[in-house]
Amino acid sequence: MGRDQTFEALLAEHGGMLRRIASAYEADRERRRELEQDILLAVWRALPKHRGDAPLRHFIARVAHNRAVTHVAREAAEPRRQPLDEAAPSDAPTPHEAAETRDLHDRLGQAVRALPLSLRQPALLTLEGFAPAEIADMLGLNPNAVSIRLTRAKAALREALNPTPSQEVRP
Numbered sequence: 001m002g003r004d005q006t007f008e009a010l011l012a013e014h015g016g017m018l019r020r021i022a023s024a025y026e027a028d029r030e031r032r033r034e035l036e037q038d039i040l041l042a043v044w045r046a047l048p049k050h051r052g053d054a055p056l057r058h059f060i061a062r063v064a065h066n067r068a069v070t071h072v073a074r075e076a077a078e079p080r081r082q083p084l085d086e087a088a089p090s091d092a093p094t095p096h097e098a099a100e101t102r103d104l105h106d107r108l109g110q111a112v113r114a115l116p117l118s119l120r121q122p123a124l125l126t127l128e129g130f131a132p133a134e135i136a137d138m139l140g141l142n143p144n145a146v147s148i149r150l151t152r153a154k155a156a157l158r159e160a161l162n163p164t165p166s167q168e169v170r171p
């Protein structure tokens with residue numbers, strides 16, 4: 001199997017995860033597409049460096065997160081050019097369910113993006129199905145630090161998704 005075919009197989013298996021990682025770091029659709037392309041290029045370039053000491057999925061997620069963090073740092077230096085677009089498509093069967101699912105996804109994406117980077121990374125990797133020990137290995141932390149960050153991230157996300165009545169904004 002050639003390098004192009006190997007990369008295509010990798011995209012078929014991990015493309016969804018890479019798109020979700022990009023989505024967690026960039027709300028604007030056009031910039032998110034650019035970030036996705038940057039991530040794919042970074043993965044393409046980094047693949048020959050994978051020594052096999054960590055699972056390929058971990059390696060790819062780490063490359064994607066590193067590229068996304070670089071993107072955020074570069075974007076933070078530039079002023080916002082357009083408002084955020086929080087609309088996310090859904091495959092729910094009915095329009096009502098689609099609207100509810102879309103609202104929940106939007107709120108969760110917004111809540112994850114609002115987390116500080118130290119909490120965002122373990123939260124996003126947990127949402128991608130990684131175990132705390134795997135996350136610790138990918139982020140170069142000890143498992144206790146990851147567990148503490150996950151506890152804090154979950155509390156912040158719970159609060160953001162289910163605000164107390166005194167925190168709700170009334171029209």
